[in-house]
Amino acid sequence: MSNVRGKATEAENISDGNEPCCCAECDxxxxxxxxxxxxxxxxxxxxxxxxxxxxxxxxxxLNMPVQPGDRFMITKGKLKQTxxxxxxxxxxxxxxxxxxxxxxxxxPRDVYRNNRLLMLKLDEAAMDAxxxxxxxxxxxxxxxxCTHKGCTIKSWMAKQQQLRCHCHLSIFDPxxxxxxxxxxxxxxxxxxxxxxxxxxxVVAAAGWTATPGGAKK
Amino acid sequence: xxxxxxxxxxxMILGAGSVVAQNxxxxxxxxxxxxxPQNWLQWRGNYEGWGYSPLDEITTENxxxxxxxxxxATGVTEGHQAPPMVNDGVMYVSTPQNQVFALDAATGNxxxxxxxxIPEDLFQLHPTNRGVGLYGDKVYMATVxxxxxxxxxxxxxxxxxxxxxxxxAGYYSTLSPLVAEGKIVVGVSGxxxxxxxxxxxxxxxxxxxxxRTYTVPGPGEPGHDTxxxxxxxxxxxSVWMQGNYDADTKLAYFGTGNGGPWLPEARPGDNLYTTSVxxxxxxxxxxxxxxxxxxxxxxxxxxxxxxxxxxxERDGRKVKGLVHAGRNGFIWSMxxxxxxxxxxxxxxxxxxxxxxxxxxxxxxxxSYSESATPGLNRTATFCPSLWGGxxxxxxAYSPRTGLLYIPSHENLCTEMGGSGEIEDYEPGQxxxxxxxxxxxxxxxxxxxxxxxxxxxxxxxQAWDMNTGKMVWATDFKDTPFWAPLLATGxxxxxTGGTVDRKFRAMDARNxxxxxxxxxxxxxxxxxxxxxxxxxxxxxxxxxxxVDAERMRGLLAGLLPEGRVPTVPQGxxxxxxxxx
Numbered sequence: 126m127s128n129v130r131g132k133a134t135e136a137e138n139i140s141d142g143n144e145p146c147c148c149a150e151c152d153x154x155x156x157x158x159x160x161x162x163x164x165x166x167x168x169x170x171x172x173x174x175x176x177x178x179x180x181x182x183x184x185x186x187l188n189m190p191v192q193p194g195d196r197f198m199i200t201k202g203k204l205k206q207t208x209x210x211x212x213x214x215x216x217x218x219x220x221x222x223x224x225x226x227x228x229x230x231x232x233p234r235d236v237y238r239n240n241r242l243l244m245l246k247l248d249e250a251a252m253d254a255x256x257x258x259x260x261x262x263x264x265x266x267x268x269x270x271c272t273h274k275g276c277t278i279k280s281w282m283a284k285q286q287q288l289r290c291h292c293h294l295s296i297f298d299p300x301x302x303x304x305x306x307x308x309x310x311x312x313x314x315x316x317x318x319x320x321x322x323x324x325x326x327v328v329a330a331a332g333w334t335a336t337p338g339g340a341k342k
Numbered sequence: 343x344x345x346x347x348x349x350x351x352x353x354m355i356l357g358a359g360s361v362v363a364q365n366x367x368x369x370x371x372x373x374x375x376x377x378x379p380q381n382w383l384q385w386r387g388n389y390e391g392w393g394y395s396p397l398d399e400i401t402t403e404n405x406x407x408x409x410x411x412x413x414x415a416t417g418v419t420e421g422h423q424a425p426p427m428v429n430d431g432v433m434y435v436s437t438p439q440n441q442v443f444a445l446d447a448a449t450g451n452x453x454x455x456x457x458x459x460i461p462e463d464l465f466q467l468h469p470t471n472r473g474v475g476l477y478g479d480k481v482y483m484a485t486v487x488x489x490x491x492x493x494x495x496x497x498x499x500x501x502x503x504x505x506x507x508x509x510x511a512g513y514y515s516t517l518s519p520l521v522a523e524g525k526i527v528v529g530v531s532g533x534x535x536x537x538x539x540x541x542x543x544x545x546x547x548x549x550x551x552x553x554r555t556y557t558v559p560g561p562g563e564p565g566h567d568t569x570x571x572x573x574x575x576x577x578x579x580s581v582w583m584q585g586n587y588d589a590d591t592k593l594a595y596f597g598t599g600n601g602g603p604w605l606p607e608a609r610p611g612d613n614l615y616t617t618s619v620x621x622x623x624x625x626x627x628x629x630x631x632x633x634x635x636x637x638x639x640x641x642x643x644x645x646x647x648x649x650x651x652x653x654x655e656r657d658g659r660k661v662k663g664l665v666h667a668g669r670n671g672f673i674w675s676m677x678x679x680x681x682x683x684x685x686x687x688x689x690x691x692x693x694x695x696x697x698x699x700x701x702x703x704x705x706x707x708x709s710y711s712e713s714a715t716p717g718l719n720r721t722a723t724f725c726p727s728l729w730g731g732x733x734x735x736x737x738a739y740s741p742r743t744g745l746l747y748i749p750s751h752e753n754l755c756t757e758m759g760g761s762g763e764i765e766d767y768e769p770g771q772x773x774x775x776x777x778x779x780x781x782x783x784x785x786x787x788x789x790x791x792x793x794x795x796x797x798x799x800x801x802x803q804a805w806d807m808n809t810g811k812m813v814w815a816t817d818f819k820d821t822p823f824w825a826p827l828l829a830t831g832x833x834x835x836x837t838g839g840t841v842d843r844k845f846r847a848m849d850a851r852n853x854x855x856x857x858x859x860x861x862x863x864x865x866x867x868x869x870x871x872x873x874x875x876x877x878x879x880x881x882x883x884x885x886x887x888v889d890a891e892r893m894r895g896l897l898a899g900l901l902p903e904g905r906v907p908t909v910p911q912g913x914x915x916x917x918x919x920x921x
Binding site: 237238239270274275276277279280289291292293294309336338339341 | 781
């Protein structure tokens, strides 16, 4: 170490530990293709060898994006398999990872991989008005899927209170609605508007504010 | 009147394009074994992996007059790495997001395009593609969602589409296919996702899987005893670069990635066949020989870059050689044999290397410095950095100069280690063993360097492999150097790789920069050369991204502000010629 110089990081890892497999339904035939012929004039749709369209051929509640009334399951770390309540999170601490769960059976909607989300608690006074309106007692839920190329966001820059994607170093600000603060991402992180239900659990007041997932260009 | 003329011109162009497309010259084994100088039929130009074009119209004398002929926007950002392939006047180019363009090579006029549909939930750690394969009347591409796609070379229509692996479990493909003996041969990325690597071959006509060979042997297979417990199931050994090929022996030589997860304690043992070269029988997929560059990797030193097939004469011994500039900082010279076994010849250090204390002169097996070996509970500093002395950008070999050219990184080191525990494996999610934020802050500049002045980071080196000596080197300061090389019969080396987004021609005999041209974005793609109607062209893609950008970002944080500029994003294809 004496022969090098470098900089320390302010960041820490979002979470460790494990969680159940997220790809119970793997349909890798579900692709469509197209070829565009000559000079942008003729567009020839090529029949995809009898393949069905859409990346999510599997249907059902676990393959749906987050729905109003969904609670949230923490799937990694010490709180693994716990349903989210505001008191579980420490304000300003690193986010925890999880998925929305169905209101009735509390099954994770993890077949839809872009439901992977981050739960954190921040100072409401530091939030912009729109973000504050979306939070429940300081709790915020954001997509864990980077809007650049779909990598799972793993880095929490505690000092700056910003989320960072390790893949291409996009930085997002959770206090201002997940806006992009650096790196190649062009779209803010989608969020889930929250409220607290009668039993004290944090629940989705509405679906994703925008479609989660990476860009294709 | 003007409109009529424009329409007529368009029709003429269309007509010309159609003629080019209709005159498809099928790509055969014979042509690939003896590629015509005017064509660039595979990613390194020949099976041996030389990256050499014999074309010599563009010379050290006239290269100053090199001018743009045409360019073409790819419409996507990120790291463009593929060479433009050319078959009798038609160019085929792949880009990030798995697009393929077929263009008139002399004019850039589009003949067709294929746009692969990317699944919306794909996790793209490395959004790139290193090139298409040309064989028969088809164009082949391996995709980031682990599909193998065969396209009609005249129309771009999908002929077949087969499964390479399960992208949801972290398998994906970025490499160009090796094509030979009716087989389309590719491998899988995913070393950071806990995959078990393999090479897989498809029938070129039907897309049926012909064979699949794991780089991490399972129970009962030779080499399995170099793993303990279940560690082989997530053992890594990814294959994300095209292998080179000896058509005489029908053996393909593929390099393999490091073991996974990164920390050595996660997989005690030598971990065959990770960080190795393996000789595969092209018809059966059987592993006929191997050489492991280093055992039980701890440094993320993938050795996926395939060795160059070249003759070497070392210490009076003439051998059919395999030469590989390792990510581990040594140039490995080996002997390939007709039956498959690979013999160690020599290892020459080409960048500062602090992790190996000795190399066995008979076997090539290195010994390690414990203090430079990261562990589960040990943070260690080592050089070269985790990106190695040379990452994926390929060497080139010129039979005219007899020199091997290496795009290297010098003066970069890494400090990293584990946190005491390794996360549980979850299919399709990161499984590295080292916290992401440790990796993101791991780069160091060697203490010998005064960072108040420009620091040499990139170094293009030319080596005589008969003597094991460097002949010349050209330095690039304050910049990553992700620079795949093209050597030509005009004694030129073409390359980019730097943050100033210059594309350059250098004198292959002494490294002098003879020509440079600013491009729209940085150049990390493989240049190629071809000729149409006797005129020589140089072709390359511009489009900066992936690990070149990661290194740039980290370097910008280590050097004083303003020294490492940002690089504009956006892909394009460029063709140059002398008037």
